[in-house]
Amino acid sequence: MSSSPFTLIVFFLIFPFVFHYHSHSHSFPLSTSSRWIIDELSGDRVKLACVNWPGHLHVMIPEGLHKKPMKSITSDIADVMGFNCVRLTWATYMYTRYSNLTVSESLDRWNLTAVKDGVAKNNPEVLEMSIVEAQNAVVDEIGKRKLMVVLDNHISLPEWCCSDNDGNGFFGDADFEPDEWVRGLVAVARRFKDNLSVVAMSMRNELRGPRQNVTTWYDYMQQAATAIHHENPQILVIFSGLSYGTNLRFLKSQPLTISLDNKLVFESHWYSFGQPREDWIFKTNEYCANVTKSFMDNSGFLLQQVNDQDRTRVPLFLSEFGLDQRGENEMENRYFVCLLATVAEIDIDWAVWQLPGSYMVREGKVDVEDVYGMYDFMWEKLRNTTMVDRLGFIQTKIQLGVDQDRPLNQTSYIFYHPLSGLCVGPSHDLSMTSCRQASRWSHEQDGGSIRLADTNYCLTTVEQGVSPTISLDDVNCSSPESSWNVVSSSKHHLASKDSRGNNLCLEVDPSSLKIVTNKCLCLDDGLRDVLKCDDNPQSQWLKLIPVNE
Numbered sequence: 001m002s003s004s005p006f007t008l009i010v011f012f013l014i015f016p017f018v019f020h021y022h023s024h025s026h027s028f029p030l031s032t033s034s035r036w037i038i039d040e041l042s043g044d045r046v047k048l049a050c051v052n053w054p055g056h057l058h059v060m061i062p063e064g065l066h067k068k069p070m071k072s073i074t075s076d077i078a079d080v081m082g083f084n085c086v087r088l089t090w091a092t093y094m095y096t097r098y099s100n101l102t103v104s105e106s107l108d109r110w111n112l113t114a115v116k117d118g119v120a121k122n123n124p125e126v127l128e129m130s131i132v133e134a135q136n137a138v139v140d141e142i143g144k145r146k147l148m149v150v151l152d153n154h155i156s157l158p159e160w161c162c163s164d165n166d167g168n169g170f171f172g173d174a175d176f177e178p179d180e181w182v183r184g185l186v187a188v189a190r191r192f193k194d195n196l197s198v199v200a201m202s203m204r205n206e207l208r209g210p211r212q213n214v215t216t217w218y219d220y221m222q223q224a225a226t227a228i229h230h231e232n233p234q235i236l237v238i239f240s241g242l243s244y245g246t247n248l249r250f251l252k253s254q255p256l257t258i259s260l261d262n263k264l265v266f267e268s269h270w271y272s273f274g275q276p277r278e279d280w281i282f283k284t285n286e287y288c289a290n291v292t293k294s295f296m297d298n299s300g301f302l303l304q305q306v307n308d309q310d311r312t313r314v315p316l317f318l319s320e321f322g323l324d325q326r327g328e329n330e331m332e333n334r335y336f337v338c339l340l341a342t343v344a345e346i347d348i349d350w351a352v353w354q355l356p357g358s359y360m361v362r363e364g365k366v367d368v369e370d371v372y373g374m375y376d377f378m379w380e381k382l383r384n385t386t387m388v389d390r391l392g393f394i395q396t397k398i399q400l401g402v403d404q405d406r407p408l409n410q411t412s413y414i415f416y417h418p419l420s421g422l423c424v425g426p427s428h429d430l431s432m433t434s435c436r437q438a439s440r441w442s443h444e445q446d447g448g449s450i451r452l453a454d455t456n457y458c459l460t461t462v463e464q465g466v467s468p469t470i471s472l473d474d475v476n477c478s479s480p481e482s483s484w485n486v487v488s489s490s491k492h493h494l495a496s497k498d499s500r501g502n503n504l505c506l507e508v509d510p511s512s513l514k515i516v517t518n519k520c521l522c523l524d525d526g527l528r529d530v531l532k533c534d535d536n537p538q539s540q541w542l543k544l545i546p547v548n549e
C-alpha cells in the first residue's frame, strides 16, 4: 500500500463525544440475563476478557511457577496485559487421583530437576504444598488482584491436549470415564464454593473424536451441570459443544432441558488450524466472510435474537482463539484481524490462548517455548507488545448489556480498525488513537451519511490518497461523496465516491496513522471481491461498531 501526501482541510472542531472506557469494577457472584453475563447484585454487565493459563499438563500446577513469582505473574496479567480474568485449566485426575501429591513429588515424577530449582527460587512456598493447594494458592493470588477465575476442566489424564485419539476426547474414551469426570467437577465446585473470585466452571474442553454424539452429550453434560449447580449454586456453569468446541448447532433443534437459575453459559473456540492458506492470503475478504458465517452458524447464533422473545438468547464465551505472536504466519495474521472485527462487533466475552511463554514439560520436551504465549520464553517481557494494543479495545465493555431482556438503544458508533486495534479519535484530522478516546458517530443506514454524533458534520470524500473532510450540512451531506456503503463479502470495507464518480474506500495510512480514501483493495469496479488478490485488504477494514452507555 502506498502512502501519498494529502491536503487537509482543517475544521477547528472540538469533538466533544468521546468513548468512555468502562472500568472492570464488579462484585460477585455473576449471573446471566439474556445474552449477557451480569453482576448478580447490581444487574450491571460484567465482560469476561480473560487469558488462558494452562495448569492441566503433567505436573498439574499452573505453568510458569518455575520462571516467576506468582504475585508478579498475576500483577502482569492485570496491569501490563489488561485482562480482567484468567481461564485456569486443570485435569480431572489432579482432583480424583493425585490430590495429595506434593508439588515436589510431582516434579520428581518427571525428573524435572532444573524446573524444580526454578520453582524453589521463584515460588518456594509451593514446593511442599499438595498440587491442589498450589493451584488454590494461585487462585487466591489471582483473586487478590481482583481478577476473575474461570476453572476449565481441560482433560482427564494430565498432558498436552488435544487430538482425536488421545483417549480424552469423549465420554467412554480410555481416559474419559463419565463418573470420575463428574466426581472431579463436584470436588472443584465444592473446593471453591466460598471463593467468589472463581466465577465460573467450564465442564470440558474440546469434546471430540470418533465417539462423539449428540445424544450422549445431552445426557452427561446436563447431569454434570446439575451436579455442579447443586454443589455450588453461585457459580456459572459453561457448556462446550462437539468437534473441538466449535459446534453447538444441535441446540437449534433441541434446547437443553435444564435451566440452572440463570447460571448457564456456552463456550466456543475459533482458530485457523487446518484452513487453506491460499484462501486466507489471496481471498481474504471472502474467506473471512465464510469463516465468520460458519462461527455464527455453529455457535454465535446463541447471542442473536431469533424473535421478539429476547430471552431466547444466552451468553457465549469465546474461550479460545490465538495466533503465533511473532506475526510470522501470514495466514494466522489474516485470521486474527478477521476474528477481531467480529469479536468487537458482537462484543462477546472471551479468553485468548494463552499466557505461558514456555511450558515446564510438554509432549516430551522440558522447558519448551510456545510462540502463542503472551510472555516470552523467560516470562520476563511480553512476547509482542502490539498484542496488548490489539486486544485493548475488545477488553473494554463496548455495549452495556440489557435491562430485563430489553436491548438498550444503540446510540452511536465508533470507527474500529482491527488491523491496528485503533479507532478514529477525536482530533480534527481523523487520526487513529486508542479506542478509549474514540469519537462517536451516527449512521442511519447503509448508503447514508456518517455524522459526528449529535452534530450535522458529516464525513465527505475529497479524492484518492487524501483524508476525507468533516463537512457542514450545507456542503450537502446527501451527495455521493458523503454517502457510505459497506462493501465486499467481508462487510469490512466502507466505500463512497469522489466527485468524478470513482469508488474509493476508507483506509488507515500506515505512516501517518490517519484515515484516507484510496482505491478499494481486492474489489472490482462493481465493488465485488476479485477472484484472487495479491494485496492485503485489511488496511481498509474499518468497522462501525455500535456502542452504548
Ligand SMILES: *[C@@H]1O[C@H](CO)[C@@H](O)[C@H](O)[C@H]1NC(C)=O
Binding pocket: 095, 096, 097, 098, 099, 100
Ligand atoms: C488424600 O489424603 C486424605 C487424607 O489422608 C485421604 O482421605 C484421601 O483419600 C487422599 N486422596 C487421594 C486422592 O488419595
Ligand SMILES: *[C@@H]1O[C@H](CO)[C@@H](O)[C@H](O)[C@H]1NC(C)=O
Binding pocket: 109, 110, 111
Ligand atoms: C526419571 O529418571 C529415572 C532414573 O534415571 C528413570 O528410571 C525414569 O524413567 C525417569 N522418568 C521419566 C518420566 O523420565
Ligand SMILES: *[C@@H]1O[C@H](CO)[C@@H](O)[C@H](O)[C@H]1NC(C)=O
Binding pocket: 170, 171, 172, 173, 211, 212, 213, 216
Ligand atoms: C455415543 O457415545 C457413547 C459414549 O461413548 C457411545 O456409547 C455410543 O455408542 C455413541 N453413540 C453413537 C450413536 O455413536
Ligand SMILES: *[C@@H]1O[C@H](CO)[C@@H](O)[C@H](O)[C@H]1NC(C)=O
Binding pocket: 279, 283, 286, 287, 290
Ligand atoms: C465461501 O462460501 C461460498 C458459499 O458456500 C463458496 O461458494 C465459496 O467457494 C467460499 N469461498 C472460499 C474462499 O472459501
Ligand SMILES: *[C@@H]1O[C@H](CO)[C@@H](O)[C@H](O)[C@H]1NC(C)=O
Binding pocket: 325, 326, 327, 328, 333, 383, 384, 385, 386, 387
Ligand atoms: C508483533 O506482531 C506484529 C503484528 O503481527 C508483527 O508485525 C511484529 O513483527 C511482531 N513483533 C515481534 C517482536 O514479534
Ligand SMILES: *[C@@H]1O[C@H](CO)[C@@H](O)[C@H](O)[C@H]1NC(C)=O
Binding pocket: 407, 408, 409
Ligand atoms: C429507546 O428509544 C426509544 C425510541 O426513541 C425510546 O422510546 C426508549 O425509551 C429508548 N429506550 C431506552 C432504554 O433508552
Ligand SMILES: *[C@@H]1O[C@H](CO)[C@@H](O)[C@H](O)[C@H]1NC(C)=O
Binding pocket: 476, 478, 479, 480
Ligand atoms: C445534494 O446532492 C444530491 C445528490 O447529488 C442532490 O440530489 C441534491 O439536490 C443536493 N442538495 C443540495 C441542497 O444541494
Ligand SMILES: CC(=O)N[C@H]1CO[C@H](CO)[C@@H](O)[C@@H]1O
Binding pocket: 136, 137, 139, 140, 191, 192, 194, 195
Ligand atoms: C480453596 C481456596 O482457594 N480457598 C480460599 C477461599 O477464600 C478464602 C477467603 O478469601 C481463603 O481464605 C481460602 O484460602
